Amino acid sequence: MTRTTLHEGWRLRADGGPAPDVLAGRDIPAQVPGSTHLDLMAAGLIPDPYLDSNEASLTWMHRVDWQYTTAFQTSAPGVDERVELVFDGIDTIATIALNGVVLGRTANMHRGYRFDVRDCLREGHNELTVTLAAALTYAEQAESQLGWRQRAYPHPYNAIRKMACSFGWDWGPDLQTAGIWKPVRLERWDTARLAQVRPLVTVDADGTGRVDVHLDVERAADRDYIAVVTVDGREERTAVSGNAAHVTVLVPDARLWWPVGYGEQPLYELTVTLLADAEPVDTDRRRIGFRTVAVDTEPDGTGTPFVFVVNGTRVFAKGANWIPDDHLLTRVTPERLARRIDQAVGANMNMLRIWGGGIYETDDFYAACDERGVLVWQDFPFACAFYAEEEPLRSEVEAEARENITRLVARPSLVLWNGNNENLPAYTDWEGWQEALDGRSWGLGYYTELLPALVTALDPTRPYAPGSPYSPGDLPPNDALYGTRHEWDVWNMLDYTHYRDHIPRFCAEFGFQGPPTWATLTRWIRDQPLTPTSPAFLLHQKAGDGNGKLDRGLAPHLPVPDDFEQWHWATQLNQARAVAFGVEHFRSWWPYTAGALVWQLNDCWPVTSWAAVDSDERPKPLYYALKHAFAPRLLTVQPRHGRPTLVAVNDHDQPWTGTVRAARQTLTGDLLATVEMPLDVAPRSVALLDLTDDLLTPVDPRSEVLTVAAGGIRVHHQFAEDRDLAYDPTPFTAEVTRVTGGYQVEVRATSYVRDLALLADKVAPDAVVDDMLVSLLAGETHTFTVRSAASLADSSALRHPRVLRSANAAARAEERPDKD
Structure with missing residues (x-):
C-alpha cells in the first residue's frame, strides 16, 4: 500500500455566481487543506472577515461557485493494481473530475x-478538478424538494450536511465556508488493504483488558491473508475469511485510564x-486506553439521574461545551487544540461536550483529550x-454516522454519543414549531432509531442518549x-440568582455573556468611538438583544456604566459571577446533581459571547471564576432549610478534614463574630455545616462581610449586592517588580477588596496573569504573577486603576479619582 498526499500546486478560481470583477478569469494559489476565504485573504483579494464590519461585506461569497485544480505526476495503474482517490473531507457540495472524467459528487462535510x-x-x-457549488443555493434547493422545516436561524442549514454554525449562530459569523478542508491523497495497492479497523476496548470483571478488533479487508488479489494484532507486546493473529476478520487480544491486569483528577x-x-x-x-496504528463507562439513568424515586460512571466510579462532570475553535477550520492546528484543552484542565474541568451545531472533531482533538x-x-x-428523514439526507446521515462511530470507537476519552442538541424540546416546547411541521418528518427517527441502532451495532462499549x-x-x-x-431562562429572562430555582439531575448547558478581553476586542474592532452600540461592536454581538440582556443582568448587582471601558469590565465581571453562581449551586447538590457543563469554553472569532476563552486564546475573567468554582475542594454558602448554610464539596479520593474558621467583620477589618468548627467530608462527597446566628446576622449589611476558610480554601459571603455595599473605591496599594x-x-488591601483582577493584556498583548478574581480582607496581601516577553517602559502600568480592577471600583466608579 502506498499513500501519496496531493496537497501541492492547487489553484482556485471563481466558477459562477456574483463574484467581483477582480476575480473574473483569475486563478490564485490555494492551500489544501484549506478554504476559499483563506486563499482569497492570502492573495489580498478580500479583507479579514473577522475585522471590523468585513463579515457583512463578504456576503457575496454565499452565492459563488468555486473550482480547485491541481496537476500531479504518477504512473499508470498496473494490470492488477487498485488506485483510489481519497478525500477525508470536502466542504461541501462538490463535483470531482480527474483528467476530464467525472468521478462523483459529494454533499456532506x-x-x-x-x-x-x-x-x-x-x-x-x-x-484533478474539484468544483464546489454554493452551499446556500444547494440547501435552498434541497429544502424546496424535502419541504420547509423550522430552524433557529434564517438559512436552511438543516437541509444540508454541513457545519450548521457555518451559516451563522448567536455567537458566530455567517461566512458559509467552502473548500477541501481535510487531506486528499492517492492510494495504490495490488494485494489488499485494511478497509476498516474497529477496535472495541473493554475491561473484564477480573481486570483483564480486552481488545476485540473487527476489521474489513478490500482485496485486489486472491491471496491468503493473515490479520495480526499486537497490544503491549501481546500478539494474536487469525486468517482473514472472505473480507472480514475478528481478533481478540487480552491484556491481564490492564492499567486503567481515568478522567483527570481520578487517576x-x-x-x-x-x-x-x-x-x-x-x-x-x-498497517493501522493507534493508541487505546482501558476503561469502562456507563451512564446511570435508573429511576431513583425522585426522578431519573444522569451520572457518568467510569471504571465503576461515579463522576461529577465538571466542564464546558465546545464549538469549533476557529470558524475557518483549517487554521486550527494540533498545537492550538492542545493549548485549549490544557486551558480546560487548568480550569479544573474533566469533560468537554462537542456541540451538535459544529463538527465531529479532528483526531488531534480526541488524542489531546485521551x-x-x-x-x-x-x-x-x-x-x-428539524431535519428531514427522507432521501437524499437520510443516506448521508447514516454514512457519516457509520464513518465517525468507527473512526472514534477506540478513544478512551469518548464517553457518550448524543443524538442532537435541543431538537427534542424544539418539538415539544418551542412555540409554533410542531404545528408548522404539518406532519412532515423532523428527525425523531434519527435520534430514537437510526443512530442508537448504529451505536449498538458499531460501538456497544459506550452509552447513547437521544438528545440534550x-x-x-x-x-x-x-x-x-x-x-x-x-438552563436558558437565566440569561434570556431572569437574573442569575434564579439558577437556584431548579436542581437539575445534570445541567448540560447554561451560561452568561461577556465581551472578549480588551486586547482581543481592540485588535479586531476599531470603531471610533468604541461603544456598545458602535457598528462593528454590534456586528460582533450576535445574540438577540444581547446588549440589553447584558445591561439588565448587570443592573441588580452593579451600576451600568456610561463609560465603555468601565462597561467592558463590569459586564465581564458579571459574566464571571453569574456562571460561577450556577456552578456552585449545581456542585452543592452532588450526588443528586451529577454534572455542570458551561456554555461555552471557547470562541470561533472575536465576539461578545458566553465563552471563557476568547478567539485570540486569552482567558476572560470567567475562566478564572470557573477555575475557582470547579476546584477539587470548594466552600460555598448556599440556602438550605431557609437559611444560609456552608457547603463543603470534596472532589478528592481522600477525606477533607480539619478546622473551619468563620468570621464576620467590617469591611475595614474589625472582627464582630468568630466561630471554629470541625470539618470532615468523605471522599467525592458533599457536607453541610450550620452557620451560627451571630455569623449570619449583620449589624450593618452594607459594611460587613462573612468569610469562611478551611485548608487554604475560602469563601466570602456578602450581606448585600455590590451596588449597595459601602465599599472603599480605592481599597488597596500595589507594587510592581520585574x-x-x-x-x-x-x-x-487597606479595606475589603472583592474580586481583584489584573487585566494584564491591556498593558502587553502577550501578558497572562496566573489568577484573577481574588478577594482580600483588610491587611491581607496577594501577589499576582504576570508572564510576558514584553519589557515595559513603565511597569507601573500594571497597577493603573483601569488594569488592576475590582468589584469595588465597578460598584463605586463615580467615586474614583481616575474616572474619565
Missing part, C-alpha cells in the same frame, strides 16, 4: 469519499497488520432545527427532575 480512478489515471501528467491516563499502542504470504501489505484525561461527550451534528436535553418517556425533555437539562519571564504585582 462530515464524511470522507473514495473514488476508483484506475480507468482514468494516466502515465505522467494528471489533472492516570495510561495509553497502549495497538497495531493491526495485514499480511499476505507473511509480508505486511497494510492524553489529558478529559472526557468527551460527542453530539451527532444536529442542532436547533432529554427526559425519558413522554416527559418534557427539559424537566429538571429527569436526565439532562439546559522577575524572570514577566512581572509580579503585590497588592496590599
Whole structure:
C-alpha cells in the first residue's frame, strides 16, 4: 500500500455566481487543506472577515461557485493494481473530475469519499478538478424538494450536511465556508488493504483488558491473508475469511485510564497488520486506553439521574461545551487544540461536550483529550432545527454516522454519543414549531432509531442518549427532575440568582455573556468611538438583544456604566459571577446533581459571547471564576432549610478534614463574630455545616462581610449586592517588580477588596496573569504573577486603576479619582 498526499500546486478560481470583477478569469494559489476565504485573504483579494464590519461585506461569497485544480505526476495503474482517490473531507457540495472524467459528487462535510480512478489515471501528467457549488443555493434547493422545516436561524442549514454554525449562530459569523478542508491523497495497492479497523476496548470483571478488533479487508488479489494484532507486546493473529476478520487480544491486569483528577491516563499502542504470504501489505496504528463507562439513568424515586460512571466510579462532570475553535477550520492546528484543552484542565474541568451545531472533531482533538484525561461527550451534528428523514439526507446521515462511530470507537476519552442538541424540546416546547411541521418528518427517527441502532451495532462499549436535553418517556425533555437539562431562562429572562430555582439531575448547558478581553476586542474592532452600540461592536454581538440582556443582568448587582471601558469590565465581571453562581449551586447538590457543563469554553472569532476563552486564546475573567468554582475542594454558602448554610464539596479520593474558621467583620477589618468548627467530608462527597446566628446576622449589611476558610480554601459571603455595599473605591496599594519571564504585582488591601483582577493584556498583548478574581480582607496581601516577553517602559502600568480592577471600583466608579 502506498499513500501519496496531493496537497501541492492547487489553484482556485471563481466558477459562477456574483463574484467581483477582480476575480473574473483569475486563478490564485490555494492551500489544501484549506478554504476559499483563506486563499482569497492570502492573495489580498478580500479583507479579514473577522475585522471590523468585513463579515457583512463578504456576503457575496454565499452565492459563488468555486473550482480547485491541481496537476500531479504518477504512473499508470498496473494490470492488477487498485488506485483510489481519497478525500477525508470536502466542504461541501462538490463535483470531482480527474483528467476530464467525472468521478462523483459529494454533499456532506462530515464524511470522507473514495473514488476508483484506475480507468482514468494516466502515465505522467494528471489533472484533478474539484468544483464546489454554493452551499446556500444547494440547501435552498434541497429544502424546496424535502419541504420547509423550522430552524433557529434564517438559512436552511438543516437541509444540508454541513457545519450548521457555518451559516451563522448567536455567537458566530455567517461566512458559509467552502473548500477541501481535510487531506486528499492517492492510494495504490495490488494485494489488499485494511478497509476498516474497529477496535472495541473493554475491561473484564477480573481486570483483564480486552481488545476485540473487527476489521474489513478490500482485496485486489486472491491471496491468503493473515490479520495480526499486537497490544503491549501481546500478539494474536487469525486468517482473514472472505473480507472480514475478528481478533481478540487480552491484556491481564490492564492499567486503567481515568478522567483527570481520578487517576492516570495510561495509553497502549495497538497495531493491526495485514499480511499476505507473511509480508505486511497494510498497517493501522493507534493508541487505546482501558476503561469502562456507563451512564446511570435508573429511576431513583425522585426522578431519573444522569451520572457518568467510569471504571465503576461515579463522576461529577465538571466542564464546558465546545464549538469549533476557529470558524475557518483549517487554521486550527494540533498545537492550538492542545493549548485549549490544557486551558480546560487548568480550569479544573474533566469533560468537554462537542456541540451538535459544529463538527465531529479532528483526531488531534480526541488524542489531546485521551492524553489529558478529559472526557468527551460527542453530539451527532444536529442542532436547533428539524431535519428531514427522507432521501437524499437520510443516506448521508447514516454514512457519516457509520464513518465517525468507527473512526472514534477506540478513544478512551469518548464517553457518550448524543443524538442532537435541543431538537427534542424544539418539538415539544418551542412555540409554533410542531404545528408548522404539518406532519412532515423532523428527525425523531434519527435520534430514537437510526443512530442508537448504529451505536449498538458499531460501538456497544459506550452509552447513547437521544438528545440534550432529554427526559425519558413522554416527559418534557427539559424537566429538571429527569436526565439532562439546559438552563436558558437565566440569561434570556431572569437574573442569575434564579439558577437556584431548579436542581437539575445534570445541567448540560447554561451560561452568561461577556465581551472578549480588551486586547482581543481592540485588535479586531476599531470603531471610533468604541461603544456598545458602535457598528462593528454590534456586528460582533450576535445574540438577540444581547446588549440589553447584558445591561439588565448587570443592573441588580452593579451600576451600568456610561463609560465603555468601565462597561467592558463590569459586564465581564458579571459574566464571571453569574456562571460561577450556577456552578456552585449545581456542585452543592452532588450526588443528586451529577454534572455542570458551561456554555461555552471557547470562541470561533472575536465576539461578545458566553465563552471563557476568547478567539485570540486569552482567558476572560470567567475562566478564572470557573477555575475557582470547579476546584477539587470548594466552600460555598448556599440556602438550605431557609437559611444560609456552608457547603463543603470534596472532589478528592481522600477525606477533607480539619478546622473551619468563620468570621464576620467590617469591611475595614474589625472582627464582630468568630466561630471554629470541625470539618470532615468523605471522599467525592458533599457536607453541610450550620452557620451560627451571630455569623449570619449583620449589624450593618452594607459594611460587613462573612468569610469562611478551611485548608487554604475560602469563601466570602456578602450581606448585600455590590451596588449597595459601602465599599472603599480605592481599597488597596500595589507594587510592581520585574522577575524572570514577566512581572509580579503585590497588592496590599487597606479595606475589603472583592474580586481583584489584573487585566494584564491591556498593558502587553502577550501578558497572562496566573489568577484573577481574588478577594482580600483588610491587611491581607496577594501577589499576582504576570508572564510576558514584553519589557515595559513603565511597569507601573500594571497597577493603573483601569488594569488592576475590582468589584469595588465597578460598584463605586463615580467615586474614583481616575474616572474619565
